[in-house]
Amino acid sequence: MKQNIIALLQKNQIIGRGGACFPTALKWQSVKKAKGKRKIVVVNASEGELGLFKDIYILENYLDQVFIGLQTALDYLNSTEVFFNLNKKYYSKISKSLMRLVEQYQASGYQITIYQEEPSYIGGEETTLLNSIEGKRRQPRIRPPYPAENGLFGCPTLVQNVETFYDIAQVAQGKYENKRFYCLSGKIKKRGVYHLANDLSISEILKITNNYPDFSFIAQIGGSASGLVLRDDQLAKQKMIGAGSIEIYPLTIKPHELLYKWFDFYQQESCGHCTPCRFGSYQLWQQIRKKKDIDWEATLALVNLMQKTSFCGLGSSLAQAVNSYYQNVINYYAS
């Protein structure tokens, strides 16, 4: 199996499920190729984006599968060293089964360190996560070097999301069915995590799960802070993007309410490393708090600044939510 795992990952088009969708086989090969005796695998169970709760669902229901995926990666890299980066809030929920598996794997010679991370959005960014584990300030690193060459404690490091390990396990056992996990939330009947085909449209997902609203609505997909906002009539052609989430808002939701949710989240979550994210998100949040009317020109300018000049993906990601909301909803209904 060792020999053909790369081919299997490629054939099944396995990609990172943390949201960046990077081809898994490619990531594995770079870590394999990187120089260094000590190679480390990091499980990313940080899950700090709004509207996402699939990682904890997988950890609660399929933890053994996650470990099979993990073992597959370790064996491929001839490594035994794991840092399990776990959102602190999740620890108490899974500690029993987690510790049982850790003991079991340790008995077979794997070294697994559980790192309980303070919950945050930036904490899921892979270089920030590495800094946290190393006890350094929680902020992203400059890339290059990439973690694959120079990651945790300077070693070549494979960082992978919980769901990706689940997928790898399925591939390794010949059970992969081209499915992914979808988190559905907002104004719907059945909030929850659904394991469905990869290539469904957003409308189909809502229909299959009996969640298609009977009122006019808008949807935010791929994260409820940074995700893309679409009208209901745009959903039949749209497939899932990023980390799989759909949040439904009624069309009547006040722009103020939506923007406040996003801006409040970003100003709280900004690590403070760079100017546009640190101060831009704060300005946006204050403006929305202090003013009844939305100054769209000023808002879009700040969002554009954050998109174009932020240090990492967190700061720049706000633009997708605000710009798509403005284009697809605000501007659309204004004209």
Next chain:
Amino acid sequence: MPVKKVPVYINKKKYLALPGESMLSVAQRNKIDIPHLCWHEDLPVFGGCRICLVEDSDGKVLTSCTLRATKDLAITTDTKDVQQLRQQNLQLLLANHQANCWRCQQKFDCPTNKLIEKYQLDFSAIIKTKIKEKIQKLNVAAEINPAACIACNQCASICDQIGIGYLQLVDQGTLTTVETSKDAKVDCIYCGQCTAHCPVSAVHEQNQLADVIDSIEDNKKIVIAQMAPSVRCSIGEEFGLAPGTDLTGQCYTALRQLGFDYVFDVNMGADITTLVEAAELLKRLKENKNLPMFTACCPAWVKYVEFYHPELINNLTSARSPHIHSGGAYKTWWAREEGVKPKNIVVVSIMPCTSKKYEARHTKLKINGLWPVDHVITTREFAVWLKQRRIDLDQLPVSDVDLPGQYSGAGAIYGASGGVMESALRTAYEQYTGKALKKLEFKQVRGRQGIKKAEIDFGDRQLKVAVAATVRNAALLIAELKNDPQAYQYIEVMACPGGCIGGGGQPIPHTQKIVSQRTAGLYRHDSKMKVRKAHDNPVVQDFMNNYIAKLTRQEQERILFTTYTVKKKFD
């Protein structure tokens, strides 16, 4: 093997870059202005301020500090998009800072103010953020004003490079600021490199100008100025002159214009230190005791030993530092010669250093109840004072130092890393061998390397010496000594890169390249001197032979020597 340079294009003009070099560095080297606040050529790239924006040929806006040179990479530094985004980031970053700046309050000579004017920043639309207001004191040397901090990380980064890691960024979002370490095992050594690397003066020396001016205005006081070796070759930078320009004579004139009654020179004190220290070295060599002997001119290094390596306390020379030596000489010997009351004398040292402020307040140094040095101001404070008084230093005629300030070339090079070593060697060699040195320059201990090692031929024996700049490098030597205690007999350590000439109180910008140019100025100064050995300085000969030699051992101790104690945090 020489590295092959690659062509890159900045604003359509071709330049050569080292592969992987940051484009900001290429621009900087070629004098193309790209504003930046968190980037410093000697520090690792931080990438936080997002001011150094440029646009690549695909129209993508990028930070030039993180953009690495590759073959034929083309960037533009001032497209419309870049200008607008840069201005927005500057406004966001400096809005809070602007109202809280120590330098802005003086309304001149502020790099931040220059940026505000140059980029026509308008803060009216920006909502001020909550700020922390508690000022953190680094003993009496420096202080951090979090309200002015822009979280650029330069201070924390240089503190780490020095080998301490006392400063670090804390908190997140808009509350992100630099703070001092709470770790009981980490303490500040007051070197002040943080103050020399703060682009907005949020970390700055504790200003003592007001006290100095009060003394000058007090008619009962006899106020003496003494300037450190390193000030004369760097102060010119504050007046637009090249680093290394020697303004010794202009400084004397300026000090008189500022109202000092006498103008002496720390270089003379350095000559005293050399004599005391060389004698101690020869004594220790003879007795084979407490070797290697470490220099102790640098109070930051001394604090490092007292806090981090108390096991080395007995290895520090017991000689006081130059300005303390000369200050003590004025208040004893000179006061007697002039017939003035020591308590009416006020000694002001102008130093390239912030830790000298801390050193001057050591009670153990008092002589007959009086501080050898009453006030210490940095090169930067001196420049602010001159500008406040509209004194154009570069335009002044030169004048001479007052007689008791006469010094040798050996004193003049004290500012350079290796300078104390070289001065001591010039004296120790002649006193040990009884022969005159054929060549005064000890080139092995010169230069900008962090560690220099040499074996000096002392006739019947070899003297193994080492010179370290920064305590990070000193720590390497200490580790080496653990394995081989006989590795060296004499070691010079300065806390700052390049020695005092690269001190924390020196003009900003402060880079290793500039420090090298300043250093060259010091060696030129020495090479032009007639007297180039401390023991040939007639003033010091007079002081030592006709005054010190006639005192009791106890009285000599009080003026020439000091002691050290184990320090706990914040001592």
